[in-house]
Amino acid sequence: MIEAIELKQSDYLTAKPEHLKKEFGQYFTGSAVADYMASMLTFVDIPIVRLLDAGAGAGILTIHAAMRCLAQGNKQVHAVLYEIDSGILSQLESNMQRVAETFKEADGIFTFDIRYEDFVLARPDRKEAPFHVSLINPPYFKYNTKTSPYAGATADLYAGNPNIYASFMAIVASCMEDDGQMVAIVPRSFTNGLYFKGFRHYLNRTMSLERIHIFRSRSQLFREQAVLQENIICFYRKASQNASIKVYTSTGYDDLNKDKNNTYPAAQLIDTSNGYEIIRIPESLEDAQILTDVEYWPSSFENNGYFISTGPVVEHRTKEFIIESDNIHGSIPLLRMHNVKAFKTEWTGENKKDARFMLLDGHEKHTSKNQPYVILKRFSSKDEKRRLVAGVHDPSHMPGKRIALENHLNYIGHQDGPLSQAEAYGLAVLFNSTLLDKYFRCMSGNTQVNATEIRLLKLPTRDIIQKIGMSFRSNETIIQEQIDTLLEYFLKI
Incomplete structure (x- = not known):
């Protein structure tokens, strides 16, 4: 049954125009992933299990969740399924009928209610009886915070409008009965960053994060649909935060059943030391030890008085300032990402991507003081x-007197005046070290390095950073092992 349903679902999505898939934010769940998600569910000791599917598609997640409940001894399950794609409703109806027949053959009862409604706008948490189980693969897209009907739709739950998938997760959480279970396959982006701050605060107060599954490969999870977003599977329970969290890892879905796992204290993964409540995800015990080591550093980015800013040159808005010609009077080099290497910036005018920035009237809001900086891609x-x-x-x-930095760069300085060369190189050693790179990967699954996350970093004190920089010798042959050895010497790690 499952194989035939999945094949039909895949055919439907393949035939659908790309612009409509984008509009719906549709990425249907494969059977292997759905089965794995359902395997996380624990027995619900109740006569009738209420199951919620917030974006049903062809119903793969509901099928696996219902069959999991049946296998665990729940003979009666009622599913409520929301779907706004009218083209798949008949397939969804047929699939649910087949589940009902399977339950009947096992002396069970499966009933269902398909809602042709927008789950977020319907807000079932305000009118439905609570649910016990929900497996979700919500749509992913940003929406216009001024014109979209989704803007402010969850304002009573959390502040901000980060992405539609957060709205789905929040409303599902609100729909859950005490001890209810939510398993979601979603982008990792909600675990960090400023945009999801309000959502994380709500989720951490409402649900207990008990299990996370991360994938080493970005491309394998939804490979048929060419999705490169880093996704995770997370298991939440409607309860106070559990004392520990399990982290599972696999390459993709082919080796889901060969996954490895470790258990960590919840306090180690959910950072409550500030208002951002970032959720860190170590891929290994080594990464977890790095989290612990860095947390013991005596200072921080902000306590050391550093600032980080994004390069102010937004190229599509400053076209009249940018020229490709070399060394025109009244112009300065424009630093782009390709000009930044480990421990140096390099602009020769010989690279085909090199450009200059004209110091025309009004250039001051697009340029910065020419002083020592650490520049991060x-x-x-x-x-x-x-x-x-x-x-x-x-x-x-x-x-x-001025320098032009493109906005794909972040630059770091000190609030009390220019960095010394020693301090700049000391910071660069830290940022180019394996240790801090692994720590940052625990904090963020994004390929983007956000200023907010850098501001939250723990750091050694400034005098230690300067000593590291004074011991650093910049040359063309420096290798990673030398950087890491230098850091280990001064930090005693």
């Missing part, structure tokens, strides 16, 4: 080994 490719790449900008290499 804001983006890395999905296959890049490092998430953090830090260059050092030496103003003597680019004479003049």
Whole structure:
């Protein structure tokens, strides 16, 4: 039954125009993933299990959840399924009838109610009886916070409008009965970052995170649909936060049943030391130890007085300032991502991507003081080994009072005045180290390096950072092992 349903679902999605899939944010769940998600459910000791499917599609998640309940001894299940794609409703109805027949053959009862409604706008948490179980693969898309009907739709639950999938998760959480179970396959982006701050606060107060599954490969999970978003599967229970959280890892869905897992204290993964409540996810025991080591560092980015800003040159808005010609009078080099290497910035004018920035009237709001900075790339490719790449900008290499930094770069300085060369190189050693790169990956699954996350970093004190920088010798042959050894020496790790 499952194989035939999945094949029909795949055919439906393949035939659907790309613009409609994007509009619905549709990425249907494969049977292997749905079965794995359902396997996380624990027995519900109640006569009738109420099951919620917030974006049903062809009903794969409901099928696996219902069959899991039946296998665990729940003979009666009632499912409520929401779906707004009219083209798949008949297939959904037929699939639910087949589940009902399977239950009947096992002396059970499966009933269902299909709602052709928008789950977020319907807000079933305000009118439905609570649910006991929900498996969800919600749509992913951002919406216009001024014109979309989704804007403010969950304002009573949390502040902000980060992404439609957060709205789904929040409303499902609100729908749950005490001790109710929610299993969601969603982008990892909600675990960190400023945009999801209000949502995380709500989720951490409402639900207990008890299990996370992460995938080492970005491309395998929804590979037929060419999705490269980093997704996780998370299990939440409607209860106060459990003392521990299990983290499972696999490459993709082919090795789901060979996954490895470790258990960590919840306090180690959910950072309650500030208002952001970032959820850190270590991929291994080694990563977990790095979390612990870094947390013991005596200072922080902000306590050390550093600032981080995003490069102010937004190229599509400053086209009249940007020229490709070399060394035009009244212009300065424009630093782009390709100009930033580990421990240095390099602009020669010989690279085809090199450009200059004209100091026309009004340039001040797009340029910065030419002083020592540590410059971080804001983006890395999905296959890049490092998430953090830090260059050092030496103003003597680019004479003049101003510097132009493109907005795919972050630059770091100190609030009390220019960084010394030693301090700049000390910070660059930290950011280019394996230790901090792994720590950052525990904090963030994004290929984007956000300023908010950098501001939250724990750091050694400034005097230690300066000592590291004074011991650093910049040359063309420096290797990762040398960087890591230098850091280990000064931090005694």
